[in-house]
Amino acid sequence: MANVYLKPISDENRETCLQLKPREDQQRLVAPNANSLEKAEREPSTRPYGIYADDTMVGFALFDEEIYPEDGSFWICRFMIDERYQGKGYGKAGLAAVINQQKSHADCTKIRISHVPDNTVANRLYKSFGFVETGEIIGGETVLDYIV
Ligand SMILES: CC(C)(COP(=O)(O)OP(=O)(O)OC[C@H]1O[C@@H](n2cnc3c(N)ncnc32)[C@H](O)[C@@H]1OP(=O)(O)O)[C@@H](O)C(=O)NCCC(=O)NCCS
Numbered sequence: 001m002a003n004v005y006l007k008p009i010s011d012e013n014r015e016t017c018l019q020l021k022p023r024e025d026q027q028r029l030v031a032p033n034a035n036s037l038e039k040a041e042r043e044p045s046t047r048p049y050g051i052y053a054d055d056t057m058v059g060f061a062l063f064d065e066e067i068y069p070e071d072g073s074f075w076i077c078r079f080m081i082d083e084r085y086q087g088k089g090y091g092k093a094g095l096a097a098v099i100n101q102q103k104s105h106a107d108c109t110k111i112r113i114s115h116v117p118d119n120t121v122a123n124r125l126y127k128s129f130g131f132v133e134t135g136e137i138i139g140g141e142t143v144l145d146y147i148v
Pocket residue numbers: 022023026029030079080081082085086087088089090091092093114115116119121122125128
């Protein structure tokens with residue numbers, strides 16, 4: 001399998017990031033990357049990364065690299081794999097890379113993620129990493145926690 005890693009979004013790869021999108025029927029499950037890059041500018045604790053497979057950006061993640069002050073946790077705010085590259089293991093490998101990067105911060109004791117309630121693929125993927133549903137619904141989304 002390809003080498004899967006994260007690379008910060010910068011002027012050099014921003015345009016590529018903006019081209020990535022999920023399948024049409026998945027577009028209600030995740031905000032467009034343009035929206036996520038705007039959110040990243042508003043909330044500097046959360047950083048945008050391309051998910052790369054070798055030299056190709058195959059997906060995108062926006063996640064906290066500092067404690068989110070309101071709940072003392074690290075959030076994974078956005079996570080997607082482009083429609084052309086789904087079903088090849090990049091979601092799993094990309095999520096592992098995100099979790100490892102967050103865990104590298106000594107004060108990361110809890111990682112949180114949420115999804116649209118009927119997003120069963122994401123739910124199964126997150127649970128396979130040890131995320132557990134908390135019973136909370138935030139912004140209409142099901143919240144899961146991973147205790148580091
Ligand atoms: C969820 C998502 C990131 C998964 O990415 P991916 O690269 O396709 O995932 P992988 O190839 O690593 O597969 C991960 C698991 O999901 C399963 N899976 C992937 N696509 C699937 C599909 N369309 N239907 C059923 N299962 C699917 C795989 O079989 C695998 O399960 P396994 O470990 O039991 O074999 C991707 O589908 C996506 O970007 N979806 C749209 C945006 C989204 O929902 N983001 C999450 C928002 S919270």
